[in-house]
Amino acid sequence: MARPKKPKPMHAQEKLTFLLSLVPFLIERERVSVTEVAEHFAVDPEQIREAVRLIAVSGVPGETNTYQYEDLFDIAWDDFEDNDQIVLTNQVALDDSPRFSAREAAALIAGLQYLSSLPENADRAAVASLMAKLSRGASAHPSPLAVERTESDATLALIRESVAGGTQLEFDYLGSRGQRERRRVDPLRVESMDADWYLRGWDHLRSAVRTFRLDRISNPRVSSEPISHRASDVTLPDTLFETSDDDLVVTVDVANSAVALLADYIPDGADREQLDGRVRTTLRVSHYHGLKRLMASMAGVATVVDPPEARRAVAEWAAAGAARYQEDPS
Structure with a gap:
């Protein structure tokens, strides 16, 4: 033997x-x-x-x-x-060894809950395992919490279903000029900027990669048509927004420390003039409504210089917002 x-x-x-x-x-x-x-x-x-x-x-x-x-x-x-x-x-x-406090663990768990809803995070079992380990390894038991659902959650769920099934996604989209079109896309990636979420996908109507803001998507549905483009098949631009010939050019002054926050909007080769701790440069935006939102997120560090209609649009929008906080004279 x-x-x-x-x-x-x-x-x-x-x-x-x-x-x-x-x-x-x-x-x-x-x-x-x-x-x-x-x-x-x-x-x-x-x-x-x-x-x-x-x-x-x-x-x-x-x-x-x-x-x-x-x-x-x-x-x-x-x-x-x-x-x-x-x-x-x-x-x-x-x-x-150092441990997360209960508050730190709760904050991380909340972030993981939100990330687990995104379509690219397919291995949600691994995320759930990590949340359980954070809970066990904290210095005290984290407070029970839940991440509030948003209007975009239903769209995210359909995007996830589309990615998992390898099928195209259809939806009505409100464009930057106010037009509404039915789009059919192969979802490639979901990304965030500030408080907004964006879908990057192969747009079959334009035969190119396009970016869609989730809160402008309506009536989404998963189609039965298989996708023809995957994230590994196409080259996604490093910047979230692509310029076009219809873009509006706006001159702004921005603090040196905040220039990086506008990198996606500053076209390649744009002049940058130093002015006493600030940079004067140009942005490309699709419409002034988006410019208003952008400037509101950079209060105190960025100022619109030109053209006059851009300054007026931002000033009127800011004044209307401030007026809502004034006390009722009656």
Whole structure:
């Protein structure tokens, strides 16, 4: 009868990597069999037993630079010897590592909840696992919370369905000039800028990549037509907005520290004149309504200089907003 082959010995580097992976694996599962661990790491069960015995005599010396009981890992030896079960009963130095506060963990979990709704984040099981780990690893239990749904959530859900099914998405779109057209696109990517969300997709009406703001999309539906373009098939521009011959040119003064915030709107080769801590340059916008929103997001750091109709549009819009906060004279 042939003797079973001995497991191939690990080199020092391989053994260190293996141990560094094994410890967090054991901690996360609390109780696990030797067989299960061996299958997970694709090694012989005896190698797992040897590693556990090594872990049990490993640790970090205390303030006296000597090893006391609490400075070493420990396991439930009876379970290990009699039942081939691994249970860590003492963990070294891990509880002393920095942890997120309950508020920090809650903020991260809220962000992950929102990200999990986006179509490109297909592996939502991994996101859910990360949220659970954040909750367990915080210094205190995070406050229960939920991210408020927005009007764009239903559209995001259909985009996700379209991406998962590999089918085209159809919708009515309100363009920058006020025209409404039925569009049919292959969804490629969802991106955000400030408080707005945008869909970038291959537009079959224009036979090119186009950007659509989600709050201008209405009556969306997933079609039965398969997509013909994927994100890996086309080159997406680095900037979110593409210029066109119909764009309006606006001159602005912007603080040096805020120029990067307008990078998507400043055309390549635009002049930039330094004026006492500010830069005078030009933007390209599709309409003045979008310019009003843009300037409102940069109050105090950007000013419209020219043309006069652009200045007037922004000033009137700001005045109308301020008037709503004035007290009723009656």
